[in-house]
Amino acid sequence: MPQEKEARTYRKPLPHIDEEMRPWWEALQRHELYVQKCRDCGDLRFHPRALCPSCLSPRTEWLRAKGTGKIYTFTTTYQNQASGFRDSLPYTLAWVELDEGLKLLTNIVDCSPEQVRINMPVEAVFDDVTPEVTLLKFRPAR
């Protein structure tokens, strides 16, 4: 089956998606980004969890994020022995701070390593790496 063939040729790690995080990953497959907000204390959080870690409330609102932010910090990796990454060196890893105020780890794409800067405005890219998994990456804002 073509789907299985594709999944086999993608050699980087894939997330183990459980029920607690499935809505977030399913939204990425629709090319939508959501963050969670506690309905009791109002705290925003990433990554998704069933309970708010600040007050343990299970009452959660999913907020649609704009998908824009800026680079908080980054590194361009020139050495990684792991299968999959070894073949795509160099690549840029970054913590991006969303406009909503949450930081997440990601890759910066469509940009040469020399151009990446802290505070550079970026926008979400939804990378359908397999039929089952879409990864959230970022590129310079257009």
Place this chain on the structure above:
Amino acid sequence: MSLSRKTAVVGVYEHPTRFAPDKSMYQIMAESIRGALDDAGLTIKDVDGICAAGMGMSAMGIVGFCDYMNLTPNFMDSTNIGGASFVAHTAHAAAAIHAGLCNVAVVAYGSTAASARVAIGTGGGGAGGDPCDQYELPYGPTTVGAYAMIAQRHMHEYGTRPEQLAEIAVTMRYHASLNPVAKYREPITVDDVLASRIISSPLHLLDCCIISDGGGAVVVTSAERARDLKKKPVYILGVGETVRHAARGQRDFLEIAAAQSGRLAFERAGVTHKDIDMAMIYDSFTITVLTTLENLGFCQRGEGGDFVTGGRLRYDGELPLNTDGGGLSSNHPGMRGIFLVIEAVKQLRGECGPRQVKDCKIALAHGTGGALGTRHSGATLIMTNQ
């Protein structure tokens, strides 16, 4: 109920090997335990507490290790918080002894990371099972990369320069040149560090710790018992431990675990920074040392770049640091915390020969485990010979 001066480190042993393809991890641990007990003037029959963790140990590895050693201890701790584990184990052992849970505890570590060719810093992409891993591992974070992002941010916020980080590596190599068992002993210059290849920007090869085999052990007992043992006791004054992580997406990345564990250790020890005669700071990377010094409060945040230059960290400087040559030059068998305790104890006993710190009365050891740029642990230990 203060722990201060109630317990003491009475035996230490750093395994001299840096490459041991002929030995198992457990053999290195057993040889280290024998060395530390000899140093203390104790025997394996005296041991009723055991603390161990290792990259090669399974989840229940402490039970398997007790089987290997034929031990049936009254106290066990296999807390694995990465390279900081053995600083934390020493603190836990002291607390257990003070609480009466055991009398003589041994902390042990062994590893064949080098001969087994483990890609410790650049083997990222494995299959982590924690929820946070699912949002990180797909992007290829390596250990070096995670620390490099802290260096990048520090340079951005404070103008810290690569040559300032490089000076840390140069100082560690100078200390290694004074340590006969260090793995790399040829002196290097700031230019050598800057000319070495970039592993993960802005960190160069020589900003990164080495990979070696090795191990060590530490023996802890009550201050009372310590009085009639072979060596002068080194008393435990204060301890602290904690973690920093993504903080549900809201972390300030330049605040690290050392800020909290250090504050606790200083408060509990009842000493100040001026009282510290030497420090052993986990040097997985040059940036680890710089941010740890800031977070422990030896200088203000942002001042680390100036603080680490001008020879301040040399064994004859204002704050002698990692006098054994550290993980950057002496040894780094995967998890280095045990050597922080061992070298600090040797300095407090005056056993360090050409690299001996003059009038060394109070020493601080701080271990960092995991990765500063994703999640990590920190454990601080303050000890004295007085």
